[in-house]
Amino acid sequence: MTNVKSVSSIIHSGKSYQYIDNGEPMRGGMKDVYFAPDRSYVIAFYRDKQDFNSKERLTKLVTQYYDSFFNREGGEYYKTVYSWPTDVVQVGSQIGLIVPTYRKNFFFAKGYATSDGIKGKEKQGLWFASAKFRNKQFALRLDESELGNWLSYFQIAVKIARGVKRLHAAGLAHSDLSYKNVLIDPVNRDATIIDIDGLVVPGLYPPDVIGTADFIAPEVLSTKHLELRDPSRKHANRLTDLHALAVMIYMYLLYRHPLKGGKINSLDTEEDDLLSMGEKALFIEHPTDASNRPKLDQQPKSALPWADISKLPYTITGPYLKALFDQAFIVGLHNPQQRPNADMWEQALLKTTDLMQPCANPACDQKWFVFDNSTSPKCPFCGTPIKGTLPVLDLYYQFKLTVWKPENHRLMVYHNQYLFQWHVNRNIVRNERLTAEQKVPVGYFTWFNNKWVLVNQKLSSLKDLTEDKVIPVGSMVEITDGKKLLLSNEDGGRVVVITMANK
Numbered sequence: 001m002t003n004v005k006s007v008s009s010i011i012h013s014g015k016s017y018q019y020i021d022n023g024e025p026m027r028g029g030m031k032d033v034y035f036a037p038d039r040s041y042v043i044a045f046y047r048d049k050q051d052f053n054s055k056e057r058l059t060k061l062v063t064q065y066y067d068s069f070f071n072r073e074g075g076e077y078y079k080t081v082y083s084w085p086t087d088v089v090q091v092g093s094q095i096g097l098i099v100p101t102y103r104k105n106f107f108f109a110k111g112y113a114t115s116d117g118i119k120g121k122e123k124q125g126l127w128f129a130s131a132k133f134r135n136k137q138f139a140l141r142l143d144e145s146e147l148g149n150w151l152s153y154f155q156i157a158v159k160i161a162r163g164v165k166r167l168h169a170a171g172l173a174h175s176d177l178s179y180k181n182v183l184i185d186p187v188n189r190d191a192t193i194i195d196i197d198g199l200v201v202p203g204l205y206p207p208d209v210i211g212t213a214d215f216i217a218p219e220v221l222s223t224k225h226l227e228l229r230d231p232s233r234k235h236a237n238r239l240t241d242l243h244a245l246a247v248m249i250y251m252y253l254l255y256r257h258p259l260k261g262g263k264i265n266s267l268d269t270e271e272d273d274l275l276s277m278g279e280k281a282l283f284i285e286h287p288t289d290a291s292n293r294p295k296l297d298q299q300p301k302s303a304l305p306w307a308d309i310s311k312l313p314y315t316i317t318g319p320y321l322k323a324l325f326d327q328a329f330i331v332g333l334h335n336p337q338q339r340p341n342a343d344m345w346e347q348a349l350l351k352t353t354d355l356m357q358p359c360a361n362p363a364c365d366q367k368w369f370v371f372d373n374s375t376s377p378k379c380p381f382c383g384t385p386i387k388g389t390l391p392v393l394d395l396y397y398q399f400k401l402t403v404w405k406p407e408n409h410r411l412m413v414y415h416n417q418y419l420f421q422w423h424v425n426r427n428i429v430r431n432e433r434l435t436a437e438q439k440v441p442v443g444y445f446t447w448f449n450n451k452w453v454l455v456n457q458k459l460s461s462l463k464d465l466t467e468d469k470v471i472p473v474g475s476m477v478e479i480t481d482g483k484k485l486l487l488s489n490e491d492g493g494r495v496v497v498i499t500m501a502n503k
Contacts, residue, residue, distance in 0.1 A: 148186025
């Protein structure tokens with residue numbers, strides 16, 4: 001029997017909320033969850049009594065921290081990145097949070113390929129970070145229509161990195177960043193971070209948890225045996241978030257864990273797990289220490305081919321991400337201050353998407369790959385080579401009046417690829433603050449009459465410097481080896497130098 005109940009806000013006097021209590025709430029780790037009658041929000045009641053500090057933290061979460069996140073520039077964008085509570089309620093001694101209902105695209109439309117066992121369930125990120133759920137030999141693999149393609153996961157990772165960047169800029173830490181606390185939608189290339197009521201405010205609100213297995217930083221695991229208030233014990237903070245972020249990005253792109261290899265540190269299983277992820281943690285693709293390489297004879301078939309790092313090494317993610325993975329899992333693994341921050345991940349991911357190529361094989365599972373700068377580029381997933389020439393555009397900026405310097409940023413061209421303002425002008429940064437106008441393409445590349453051309457749609461000062469010729473809006477310029485193009489003569493405007501690969 002449906003029973004509609006009311007509960008009052010402890011922040012806004014006179015404000016109340018309704019929820020349906022049918023005696024069977026959805027049970028989370030710490031909370032029982034009930035839907036509003038119109039399902040526009042849920043009320044998540046804590047099962048345990050919350051102390052004064054917890055109530056104060058939750059109150060700030062829906063007032064002060066909410067304002068600092070959403071009532072400022074870019075705030076609307078972050079409402080899609082976070083599922084952020086909006087109010088705190090109380091009935092008797094029980095405290096609850098009002099949380100907007102997740103958007104429909106974050107629920108499985110089909111679920112498994114062979115059954116509908118998870119149809120309608122939340123798309124927790126863990127479903128998409130494991131090879132077995134996409135392996136066609138695995139009975140409980142996800143339906144292909146739910147998986148997206150490889151490019152999808154780069155764009156999902158960008159959104160997560162932006163969310164962490166905003167959190168840290170506000171002086172906060174998530175404390176339990178993991179694929180359990182992220183919902184993702186590969187088809188729409190979307191993600192939202194959930195369960196943020198455990199936010200850490202350094203020096204004010206300590207963490208309630210140490211994190212989720214697989215994402216807990218080594219320094220937290222290696223000191224967890226110490227007393228809670230021991231000054232040598234390490235707790236969840238901004239730097240542990242950065243470890244979790246790096247692990248998550250690695251797993252979404254490579255469908256394996258960066259620290260779970262073949263090295264045995266103890267014959268005691270529990271102690272081995274603690275050492276392997278803590279004090280003795282070692283990157284499975286460490287360039288000089290191969291002792292933690294995955295042993296393929298110990299891998300289930302459902303983990304292949306992704307578990308085979310000789311066939312699909314992390315270098316397939318491109319030079320920018322390779323450098324950050326090295327920094328995260330070699331330099332910064334046991335030296336937290338050296339970990340890449342969220343902004344570095346965002347920029348590296350975006351620059352890598354400019355290196356990506358669509359695979360010519362329509363049967364390729366991943367559909368996209370990163371150009372590897374080789375003389376004979378091919379898709380690392382299915383082996384299909386690129387046919388014909390491939391224009392590579394190196395971006396340059398004006399250092400001073402007659403001096404142009406490279407930006408360590410390349411744009412790989414493919415048929416009908418768009419050119420955007422953030423490629424044309426270095427003062428326009430590709431981030432969450434882009435205006436609608438800045439998101440409109442200014443030109444596109446296409447294969448036309450057996451040659452590569454750039455069609456000028458909106459560039460008022462596009463010029464072929466090689467031939468000293470202005471390219472008016474509505475016309476096109478041929479893309480050839482060695483050609484130099486001035487994309488814009490405005491402040492911050494770039495020059496590109498063209499190299500034809502795969503000649």
